[in-house]
Amino acid sequence: MKRINNDLLASVDSSAIQLPQYDRAGVKPGIVHLGIGAFHRAHQAFYTEAVLNQFGGDWGIIGCSLRSASVKTQLAEQDGLYTLVERGPEGEKFQIMGAVQQVVVGPEDPAALVAIMANPQTQIVSLTVTEKGYCHDPATGNLNLSHPDIQHDLGNLNAPKSAIGYIVAALLARKESGQSSFTVLSCDNLPNNGEVLEKVVLQFAKQVSAELCEWVSAHTKFPSTMIDRIVPATTDSDRADLEAKVGYRDEGMVVAEPFTQWVIEDKFCSARPQWEQVGALLVEDVTAFEKMKLRLLNGSHSMLAYAGYLAGFETISDVMTEPAFVALCKKFMDTEAGPTVKTPDGFDIEDYKKQLRDRFANPGLKHRTWQIAMDGSQKIPQRLLETLREQLASGGSIEVISLAIAAWFKYVSAVDDAGNAIDVQDPLAARLKSLCDSHPNTSERVAALLGVKEVFGEDLVGCSAFAAAISAWLDAFAKQGVLATIKQSFSA
Known part of the structure; x- marks a missing residue:
């Protein structure tokens, strides 16, 4: 069975499966996402796909894994395409998603990922790295300076391991090159997630230099968000079931419930997609x-x-x-x-x-x-x-x-x-x-x-x-x- 990819896309039955409604080759990346697991592909990428379908724009996503190469392996042969399967009491709905343009793996070339984030074309760095990815003390919200990844990153900022290290390394590169900053958008299940992320990023930056900490504080925004969609882990049975129904193989497919919600604090330091036009709620306080x-x-x-x-x-x-x-x-x-x-x-x-x-x-x-x-x-x-x-x-x-x-x-x-x-x-x-x-x-x-x-x-x-x-x-x-x-x- 053939894998879904750009070449196969033209032969997919668009009456049964929703397809990208834009020229993928003409879209430039504007978002770098750290932690490109199933949730991101079923939630934030879903909203960004809707923006591209309706309004276009340079809002392609470069997805980054900070640990495993599994998602890169799944999507590389598929030109970044994957199927979102919505499962509800009334049945299933299929949509092929095209917003993800590339997947990189941090440990394979940390400097390359920092360079992608530091590229002025990147307007937003978003993340779903789970609570533990913030390398903080959940009881106080402070950065855990004794965390092994934080210890490593403070001594090797040119080759970081943690999401916090990557963000600070990229912000440092933007500062040193005279470029503007980017918005850092937490999409994890943390109360006041933007504030938590800003706190640990500033605490890390201060360890690098007081000047960097001041620059980040003055030029970078950290909106808080509330994200909601149930996205279970995809199984081999899910892949086999999809293949039998649609006639192609998709190793990167994701499954989600029909319900989805995204509430975003309207606080950006640079351009952003028109997410509020496709169902997201932009508010002063989440x-x-x-x-x-x-x-x-x-x-x-x-x-x-x-x-x-x-x-x-x-x-x-x-x-x-x-x-x-x-x-x-x-x-x-x-x-x-x-x-x-x-x-x-x-x-x-x-x-x-x-x-x-x-x-x-x-x-x-x-x-x-x-x-x-x-x-x-x-x-x-x-x-x-x-x-x-x-x-x-x-x-x-x-x-x-x-x-x-x-x-x-x-x-x-x-x-x-x-x-x-x-x-x-x-x-x-x-x-x-x-x-x-x-x-x-x-x-x-x-x-x-x-x-x-x-x-x-x-x-x-x-x-x-x-x-x-x-x-x-x-x-x-x-x-x-x-x-x-x-x-x-x-x-x-």
């Missing part, structure tokens, strides 16, 4: 949207992932077939996360919560609990702990949040209810497992894990009510298992 999404969607997602995995469910849609989990999710939204968010004027919060639960239950998406469970030490502070702190301050309920943290504590022990090993993917995995192993007593284990300041800060280790609630859930899990505990405690 905080309300961001907090609502992080606490209601992402907080629920993490809770369902840890508890669902331990209960034996492979995907989130599987989890949502169990009425007790649906009730658990609803209670979390209604009594814990919901009361801590202030909704934008005219926004129907009850409809939003129901919509989220319906999205979680979408059987077309096979979003694995194990995938969502990755990097909990980086995600939990913003997804769950800020809600927790507000509930503690107001005397509100912390029942479900405590269950979620207990499930995470059980998960990072790396052994499930059946005694099987869990492949825990987390920057702190070894340390967390060691704390679990060395503290078999429940209350002592809880105290030890709450003492991980990078996650819980300074304030939660001494919160006896929180610790007691976590311990109670862990004891219940040990006695009867996670699934039985949730069924007993939460009825539909």
Whole structure:
């Protein structure tokens, strides 16, 4: 079966598959994106593709992987083309995306990537590198100067490893060549992600020189964004299914739900695509949207992932077939996360919560609990702990949040209810497992894990009510298992 590429594009059935409506050869790159995984290709590239289709412009994307060459391998033979498959309850929709013009791999030639970012043609450097890619302390937001990649980059700025190092190296090159700066656009699930990114970039730049730090601060913009679309990892089964339906092979395809949302702080130092004309929302302040999404969607997602995995469910849609989990999710939204968010004027919060639960239950998406469970030490502070702190301050309920943290504590022990090993993917995995192993007593284990300041800060280790609630859930899990505990405690 032939791979999708420029030559094959002319023979694709445009009545069944949406094709690029512009001359790809005539488009110059204006965006460099760090972290070109499935999410970017289904979200920011989706909006940019819509702009190119409707308005044209030099907004081609150069995608960059800072680790693996897998996406480059997938897309190089396909001339950057790939298929976006939207799966919803009503069926599937296919679109071939052409916005990605090239994929480069940082470690193969770091200086070349810095040069691409430093090219005056680059107006925007965006990134989806996940929370851990910011090399910061999630509890404080400060750059982790002892992080191995940051240590390396400070001594080898001509050949960086981290996203922060690449950004600063490119900004330094722009400054030294007398060029204008570019906008740095975070698209990761972090509260105030633009502010977080600006803080760590300036802290790194200051280590290079005070003059560079001042120049970056004066000339570079870091808009905050809120991004929302469920994009599960693509499987071999997905590729085979697409091939059978469309008649070509696509190694770079991505799968997503129909729903998509992008809220962007309108703060750019250079030109940008007309994203607001194709569905994105440009606003003065993204905080309300961001907090609502992080606490209601992402907080629920993490809770369902840890508890669902331990209960034996492979995907989130599987989890949502169990009425007790649906009730658990609803209670979390209604009594814990919901009361801590202030909704934008005219926004129907009850409809939003129901919509989220319906999205979680979408059987077309096979979003694995194990995938969502990755990097909990980086995600939990913003997804769950800020809600927790507000509930503690107001005397509100912390029942479900405590269950979620207990499930995470059980998960990072790396052994499930059946005694099987869990492949825990987390920057702190070894340390967390060691704390679990060395503290078999429940209350002592809880105290030890709450003492991980990078996650819980300074304030939660001494919160006896929180610790007691976590311990109670862990004891219940040990006695009867996670699934039985949730069924007993939460009825539909």
